[in-house]
Amino acid sequence: MTTEVLTRGTVVIDVEACKGCDLCIDACPPRVLVMTEHVVNTRGYRYPLLLAGCTGCRACAQICPDFVFQVYKYDTPLSVAVPEPETQEAEEPAEASA
Amino acid sequence: MTVTSQPRASRRLLEGSEAIAEAMIAAGCRFFAGYPMTPFTEVLEHMAAKLPAVGGVCMNAESELEAVGMAWGAAATGTYAATGSTGQGLSLMQESLAEISLARVPLVVLNMARAQGDYYQATRGGGHGDYRTLVFAPMDVAEAVELSQLAFHLAAQWRNPVLLFGDYYLAHTTQSVAVDPIDFGSVPAPDWALDGSTGGTGRARLVSPLGGGKRRDDVGYDLSEHYRDCAAATEEMLNRVEPLVDTAFVDDADVVVVAFGTPGRYIRAAVRSLRDEGAKVGWVRPISLVPFPTAAVAEAARGARAVAVYENNQGQMIDDVRLAVLGACPVHFIGGLSLDHSGFGIAPDLDVAVLRERIAAVLDGAKER
Amino acid sequence: MEHIEGHAVINTSAPPSEPARLVEDFTPELIDVGEHGLCPGCGEPIALRSAVEAIADLDVIQRTIAVFGIGCYTAFSNNLDVEVMQALHGRAPSLATGAKRAKPDTVVFTVQGDGDMVNEGLQEVLHAAARGERITCIMLNNGVFGETGGHMTATTVLGQRTKNTLDGRDAEAHGYPILLSNLVAQLEGAAYVARGAVNNAGNVARTKKMLLRAFESQLAGEGFSFVEILTMCPTGWFIDTQEAPGYLSEHLGSVHGVGVLKDRGEERVGS
Numbered sequence: 091m092t093t094e095v096l097t098r099g100t101v102v103i104d105v106e107a108c109k110g111c112d113l114c115i116d117a118c119p120p121r122v123l124v125m126t127e128h129v130v131n132t133r134g135y136r137y138p139l140l141l142a143g144c145t146g147c148r149a150c151a152q153i154c155p156d157f158v159f160q161v162y163k164y165d166t167p168l169s170v171a172v173p174e175p176e177t178q179e180a181e182e183p184a185e186a187s188a
Numbered sequence: 189m190t191v192t193s194q195p196r197a198s199r200r201l202l203e204g205s206e207a208i209a210e211a212m213i214a215a216g217c218r219f220f221a222g223y224p225m226t227p228f229t230e231v232l233e234h235m236a237a238k239l240p241a242v243g244g245v246c247m248n249a250e251s252e253l254e255a256v257g258m259a260w261g262a263a264a265t266g267t268y269a270a271t272g273s274t275g276q277g278l279s280l281m282q283e284s285l286a287e288i289s290l291a292r293v294p295l296v297v298l299n300m301a302r303a304q305g306d307y308y309q310a311t312r313g314g315g316h317g318d319y320r321t322l323v324f325a326p327m328d329v330a331e332a333v334e335l336s337q338l339a340f341h342l343a344a345q346w347r348n349p350v351l352l353f354g355d356y357y358l359a360h361t362t363q364s365v366a367v368d369p370i371d372f373g374s375v376p377a378p379d380w381a382l383d384g385s386t387g388g389t390g391r392a393r394l395v396s397p398l399g400g401g402k403r404r405d406d407v408g409y410d411l412s413e414h415y416r417d418c419a420a421a422t423e424e425m426l427n428r429v430e431p432l433v434d435t436a437f438v439d440d441a442d443v444v445v446v447a448f449g450t451p452g453r454y455i456r457a458a459v460r461s462l463r464d465e466g467a468k469v470g471w472v473r474p475i476s477l478v479p480f481p482t483a484a485v486a487e488a489a490r491g492a493r494a495v496a497v498y499e500n501n502q503g504q505m506i507d508d509v510r511l512a513v514l515g516a517c518p519v520h521f522i523g524g525l526s527l528d529h530s531g532f533g534i535a536p537d538l539d540v541a542v543l544r545e546r547i548a549a550v551l552d553g554a555k556e557r
Numbered sequence: 558m559e560h561i562e563g564h565a566v567i568n569t570s571a572p573p574s575e576p577a578r579l580v581e582d583f584t585p586e587l588i589d590v591g592e593h594g595l596c597p598g599c600g601e602p603i604a605l606r607s608a609v610e611a612i613a614d615l616d617v618i619q620r621t622i623a624v625f626g627i628g629c630y631t632a633f634s635n636n637l638d639v640e641v642m643q644a645l646h647g648r649a650p651s652l653a654t655g656a657k658r659a660k661p662d663t664v665v666f667t668v669q670g671d672g673d674m675v676n677e678g679l680q681e682v683l684h685a686a687a688r689g690e691r692i693t694c695i696m697l698n699n700g701v702f703g704e705t706g707g708h709m710t711a712t713t714v715l716g717q718r719t720k721n722t723l724d725g726r727d728a729e730a731h732g733y734p735i736l737l738s739n740l741v742a743q744l745e746g747a748a749y750v751a752r753g754a755v756n757n758a759g760n761v762a763r764t765k766k767m768l769l770r771a772f773e774s775q776l777a778g779e780g781f782s783f784v785e786i787l788t789m790c791p792t793g794w795f796i797d798t799q800e801a802p803g804y805l806s807e808h809l810g811s812v813h814g815v816g817v818l819k820d821r822g823e824e825r826v827g828s
Contacts, residue, residue: 103569104583107591111598111791111798117758124564135597140567149758151581155602157591162577172565219659245658250684254651257644257681261624261655264642265663269655287645382640382656384663388587388618389638396634396643403635406592 092171099146102160103138109156110135117153120145142170198366204329204358205300209234210367211336212270212296218244219262219269221255226532227359228274228300252277256284256297263293264395266381268340272298272352275306279314285349286315290397290418292380294343296336297321300354303526303533304449307504310353311477318415320422322346322429323477325353327452329363331475334370341372346425347380353477356532357450426479433481437463437470438488443551445471446485446509447498451523451538455498458543467551477505485512492517493554496547499523500535520553522546585609587618587638594632598798600788600805601630601697603755604764605668607786608695609637611768617664617776624653626669626678629703633668647678650685653692664775666693672702675711675737682741682783689746689780693771696737696783699790700809707793711735714812718795738785738818748780748821752813754787756802760815767817779821787813 108131114123115138122141131137138150138158146163202210209231212220220239222232236246245262249255255271263269273281278299288295299306308314310323322342326332332354339350386392394402399409400417434452437459438444447455452473459471472488474481485508489495494517497506503521510519522543526535572579584591587609595602612621618639625634627646634641644652649667657665674682674696682694701719702708709719709726712734716725726734742750749771753764764786771782787809789801796804 097567099580100567100573100577101569102572104591105570107583109597113598113789113798113802116799116802119758124566140569141564142567144567146580147758148581152758152761153603153755155595155597155599156593157584157588157602157606159581160572160579160583161581162573163580164573165576165578168575170565170567219655221655247654247658249651250680253648254654254681254684257648257651258655258658260644261642261652261657262659263655264652265622265656265659267659269659283645284648291643382622382642383660384618384620384622384640386619387621387639388613392638393640394635394643396641397645398631398643399635402589402637402641404589406590406594408594408632408635 091174093174094169095142095172096167097142097144097170098167099144099161099163101140101144101150101162103140104158105131105137106133107156108135108137108158110137111155113153113155114138114150117149119147119149123150142172198368199364201362201364202329203230203360203362204332204354205230205360206234207329207333207365207367208298208336209238211333212340213238213242213244214367214369215337215340216268217270217296217340218242219259219267220244221247221249221258221271223249223252223255223273223277225274225277227302227356228272228277228298230359231272231298231300252280253284256281259295260284260288260293263295264382266378266383268344270296270298272300275299275301275309278306278309282315285321286313286317286319287397289319289321289348290317291395292347292418292421293395294347295349296339296343297349297351298354299351300356300359301533302356302531303500303535304451305501305504307477307499307501310351318419318422320426320478321348322350322425323353324432325449325475325477326358327449327473329358329361330365332358333365333367337370338372341375342429344375348425353449355450356534429479431479431481431484432475433484434473434475435471435484435488438472440468440491441470441488442468442493442554443496443547444488444492445469445496445498445547446474446505447471448474448477448505451498451500454538454540454543457540458547461540462544462547467548469547469551480508480512482512485509486514489513489516494550495519496522496550498543500526500533520550522550585613587613589636589638593636595629596792598789598791598801599629600699600755600790603761604697604786604788605630605633607761607765608668608768609639611765611772612639614769615772617772620662621664622656624649624656624665624667626667626673628670628673630668630670630697646673647676647681650678650681650692650694654685654690657690657692664772666695668695668697670703671696671698671700671712672710675735679711683744686741686744686747686781686783691775691778691780693775693782693784696785697788698785698809698813699788699793701790701793703790703793707795712737712813714808717808734812736813738783738813741783742818746781747783747819749774749782750819751817752785752787752815754805754810754815756787756789756805770820774822777822785813787815
């Protein structure tokens with residue numbers, strides 16, 4: 091089963107620039123950034139992944155000390171199909187990977 | 189370069205402080221910052237009175253630390269800038285002087301000293317690291333007018349601080365002098381100076397004691413490379429600036445007397461007076477303390493039986509004299525601390541009769557050998 | 558599409574193929590190299606980004622001279638496409654004064670930390686403000702001497718744990734913090750004084766506005782302008798990077814209050 095998530099924007103993430111500080115995770119208002127758990131970049135840092143639902147608000151770029159994000163706003167918002175969560179416990183990804 | 193005599197026509201009766209202020213302005217100084225302290229205060233007063241009229245700025249800084257800081261900031265924009273104080277105030281400025289040298293910024297600094305105990309501070313540099321500043325010690329107002337202007341020329345040429353070593357007498361003695369601008373030749377264009385214009389071009393300028401230019405990589409500053417570059421520039425400066433010295437009667441002298449600054453005038457008078465009586469004495473008067481006129485002192489000492497050093501301190505320049513003489517003959521200290529109760533270095537023992545006696549004593553001792 | 562924890566992950570390795578406009582680029586134009594050696598989670602690059610963006614927004618890049626103090630942020634003195642004069646610890650305001658007085662048509666600003674400005678250089682910034690020097694001083698305040706390892710400064714708040722206040726700053730032994738923006742605002746020569754923070758996106762945006770207003774104040778010749786920016790220092794605070802924004806609000810922010818303390822321009826408009 092899938093559900094549609096309205097997505098107004100997206101980011102390009104410079105994975106190698108990231109120093110794994112996690113500031114973007116809490117800064118993102120729709121909470122669509124998730125840190126990797128076991129995957130790291132070449133410098134050994136975990137880095138953020140983007141989920142559907144980005145609004146292009148730039149909060150991540152504003153808060154990032156390492157200039158990791160490039161932010162785009164779609165001319166027309168997209169509808170992104172995502173699988174529905176399997177259980178009722180749809181935990182916040184940030185808490186799950188903490 | 190020799191100190192030239194001045195034309196009579198344009199002479200005026202000027203106090204040393206005022207003459208120095210006018211000379212600095214004639215040399216192009218358009219920024220001055222200072223903090224009042226005897227006997228430097230009047231220079232600050234004169235600069236405050238005269239600079240605005242020529243479009244310059246004179247700042248009353250909140251302490252000597254800020255005075256040298258403001259002068260540094262102005263100088264970094266390519267403006268001819270100066271500051272000064274007396275020895276104690278210069279002590280406060282030492283960290284900045286060392287770093288200004290590393291930042292390759294031109295600056296003229298006045299020490300209107302109390303006596304001559306600041307020789308080490310001036311010539312060795314009281315700051316940290318391997319920097320050097322050029323140092324000039326005028327003996328009177330006329331020399332000060334010339335050396336003040338030379339200081340700006342050399343500071344701009346070598347991108348380094350240049351110190352003018354004066355004293356209470358120089359500040360407050362009135363002499364008939366002409367303050368005419370002297371042309372020492374051209375200096376390299378200050379293409380390193382800041383005015384904002386290279387911002388956003390990919391080549392924005394940097395004036396920094398930590399490095400010579402922007403590093404557009406992730407390395408940051410390389411201090412060892414920068415210190416080496418600065419050391420090379422300092423060495424070139426010390427080798428290529430011609431030492432200034434005034435010598436007389438040394439060819440056949442048994443005793444050569446060495447003195448700098450105001451005491452140099454008294455020594456000259458004492459030596460002349462002894463010569464008139466047939467005594468074989470001569471003088472060497474360093475005008476540049478850095479670079480020290482080592483060759484002139486060595487040359488003068490070669491045929492002499494003794495060298496006598498007069499300075500108003502416990503014996504500081506005598507180290508440089510001994511290094512120059514290199515054991516060719518004994519070096520005697522005939523100076524001493526100033527007897528001035530106020531501590532301003534006005535020495536009652538700066539008396540030609542007293543100096544004659546001391547020189548004569550060395551002469552007698554030398555003859556016995 | 559990749560999946561994580563049951564959620565679909567968007568491809569972020571390249572710009573979108575659907576029509577979209579770029580709203581924020583990686584490194585601001587005026588920062589030469591995006592990579593810097595500052596700690597993960599450090600607030601200083603965030604503040605510096607806002608400062609250079611403000612300079613670019615006001616279109617004064619080719620008249621600007623930045624004067625840097627000594628601290629972790631000194632790394633940027635070598636890494637900006639803006640003319641820079643490097644000063645000694647605490648001494649940026651005097652250099653900035655000399656530069657601006659010699660070249661009144663330039664925009665001159667300082668970048669200093671709390672250790673630099675409030676410890677070593679308190680005299681300099683207060684006198685520059687009192688004289689109304691037409692410069693903008695920016696203080697990056699993280700309540701510690703970051704570069705030397707996390708020691709107490711004059712802005713460290715009571716209870717804050719630092720290398721030399723391991724049980725927390727105690728008024729009896731270590732005295733009270735200096736709230737510099739509050740002091741500066743009292744001086745007649747200070748025209749614009751504000752305190753911002755970079756611990757969340759909202760504060761970053763508000764701080765950027767403060768910086769713009771401060772530079773505008775300088776351009777209008779109103780007097781001395783001052784922006785204090787509270788920054789995170791998880792290394793100097795001995796906490797995890799994710800905890801730093803909250804720590805900032807709870808400890809520094811509760812003492813050094815965020816907001817505009819003085820705006821001469823507004824007072825004039827309002828009267």
